[in-house]
Amino acid sequence: MTDRHASVRPLLAVLRGTRQPVPPVWLMRQAGRYLPEYRALREQKGGFLELATDSETAAEITLQPIRRFGFDGAILFSDILMIPHALGQDLRFEAGEGPRLSPPLVDHALAALTPVMERLEPVYETVRRVRADLPAQTTFLGFAGSPWTVATYMVAGQGSREQGETRRYAYRDPQAFEAIINAIADSTVDYLAKQIEAGVDAVQLFDSWSGSLSPAQFERWVIAPTVRIVDALRQRHPDTPIIGFPKGAGGKLPAYARETGVNAVGLDETVDPVWAAANLPANLPVQGNLDPLALIAGGSALESAVARILDALGDRPHIFNLGHGILPDTPIAHVEQLLGLVRRGA
Structure with missing residues (x-):
């Protein structure tokens, strides 16, 4: 990917460390x-896995919010x-x-x-279709x-x-659990x-669930498996940015940011953006971190929440996002309000 591509894709520019006057949004x-x-397509096509493994349908679903809202990123x-x-x-x-x-691997061998x-x-x-x-x-x-x-x-x-069953498994047999972790990590690099x-x-x-x-x-x-993935992926695609999103990491976020080598860190809604700005590495791009329930609330509650995030993170490369996934009962009008607030600087 060349610098020319980054210059016309604001979100990609932020991931490469360039602050934008208006934060990109997805x-x-x-x-x-x-x-x-989406609901109409799902009713027509069937269950979630059927949608995800039908490439034509999955591509259409990926593009739907881009057509409707003009987000800066498609996921x-x-x-x-x-x-x-x-x-x-x-x-x-x-x-x-x-x-x-x-x-389940709690009572079956990975092998x-x-x-x-x-x-x-x-x-x-x-x-390829998208x-x-x-x-x-x-x-x-x-x-x-x-x-x-x-x-x-x-x-x-x-x-x-x-995650009690898995946490107990990891303590009881760390070698077997490490084999599972490594198999996932290595497959993820290829994927x-x-x-x-x-x-x-x-x-x-x-x-x-971190x-x-x-x-x-x-x-x-x-941290260790993320380092394994980041290092291996960088050997194959050194110019492709990697966002790490360790939801719930809280006070462990600075160590995650320093040690994993990711290009950007996603913040969940429980992270104080003022604290993040002060404690994460200088100039590290960050993503987040509006509470999905504030988006549902809309109105003045949404306005004040957006303003606080923009104020706290405005001095570093920032991608505006939620602190977790958008909820099914989110009003379309509130998403439109959010985009207006971010693009006008709240």
Whole structure:
């Protein structure tokens, strides 16, 4: 990717360390259930996995919020559990209950799984289709789940509030758990590299459950595998920015930023942006961190929340985003209000 591309893609320029006079904007889960056009397509096409593995449909879903809102970034429509699916676990989505993986690794050996890497091919085709239709000024973001978060699903077979089963497993048999983490990390490097080769401009690592770990476990199961991915991906694609999003990391964020080598750090809604500005490395690009519920509230509550973030992070490269994914009951008008506030400087 040349500097010329960065100059016409404000979000990509920020990821490369250049502060923009108006922060670029995209929203996690911006392609999803709050959009009537997404709901109509899902009703027509079927369940989530069917959507994500139908490249034509997944590309259309990725582009829907770009057409409606003109966000500065498009995020690939897929799921963080595509990697365990490719590593040999069966993936299904239960209505109202979330994803299920089988067999769960808490009582099955990783070596017993038979990888089916062909399951990732529809994702790369989705990237190629989106790249062909994306406006020139829009940065295209690929993504993967970070090893710790993906492992919590692989071990337990499903999501959980405290990740207790996986945390116990990691303490009880750290060597076996490390093998799972390394398998995820190595597959993730290939997965992200192929997304880049298919056309994404940057990638994000989602560590949605990193907040459940103690400092020592965070160092071992979040920071170290992220370093493994970042270093290996940089060898293959040295110019592609990497965003790290360790949700719930809190006071461990500065260590994550210093040690992992990511190009930008995502802040969840619990992080005080004033604290982040003071404690993260100088000039490190940051992303975030509006509370998704403030977006639902709209009005003056949204206005004041946006102003506080812009004031706190205005002196460094900043991508405006939510602190987590947009919620299904978010009013379209409030997203439009948000974009107006950010682009006018609140």
